[in-house]
Amino acid sequence: MLSIKGLNQYYGQSHTLWDLDLEVVEGACTCLMGRNGVGKTTLLQCIMGLLPVKSGSIEFNGAPIEKLISEKRAPMGIGYVPQGRQIFPLLTVEENLQVGLPARPDRSNKIPEFIFELFPVLAEMMNRRGGDLSGGQQQQLAIGRALAIDPKLLILDEPTEGIQPNVVAEIGDIIRRLNEEIGLTVLLVEQKLPFARKVADNFCILDRGRQVATGEMTALDDTLIKRYLTV
């Protein structure tokens, strides 16, 4: 589904991602893990075309996308929930959900009904401003906005950051449901280990910009956790 090979990225002179490989298997949920500053968000931004890459390939459903401008990637079926949610605080919930609609392949301007089934709170708050929602509600809005384009791949950058435990559990359940019930492929950055274990099938660990371990979540053992994840 998503296949990255030999990716190198620089911020100016600073070499940040090094010969990085990542395979996201269709229909599975893959968790990108690693300590702060190892390059997880940078990698997601390269996938979305928000940062240029120096070399390497990014294939989505067999098509090379690394040279496409960012605006062409979402319509191919990639939904993105950035770190910190980045909803529009002055727009209403409805307007926030409408923002992504032009990227839908069918050009429909109707917000899909299943978003309100997943997140009933969004239906209740359609006319409220995004900035007036709680952190958990904003995260649900950001996920709803990404889902409004009916993506085949959903990318989430730390969806549990700064969110109350009960909403964290709810978001975990929804990611699993999307994955199991509609076969949505998910790539997730997550630092909370219990959440990652509950939600993801596979893991990929980064350390100082390199991929250092990958496998099924059941193979994520204490040695890997101590070496690459604990602070």
Ligand SMILES: Nc1ncnc2c1ncn2[C@@H]1O[C@H](COP(=O)(O)OP(=O)(O)OP(=O)(O)O)[C@@H](O)[C@H]1O
């Ligand atoms: N705009 C930027 N310009 C220069 N360096 C940057 C920029 N953004 C990030 N970096 C650096 O690149 C490295 C990787 O950062 P990145 O945010 O991708 O890591 P991360 O694994 O997502 O960390 P976190 O878990 O803290 O979000 C870090 O050393 C960071 O300081």
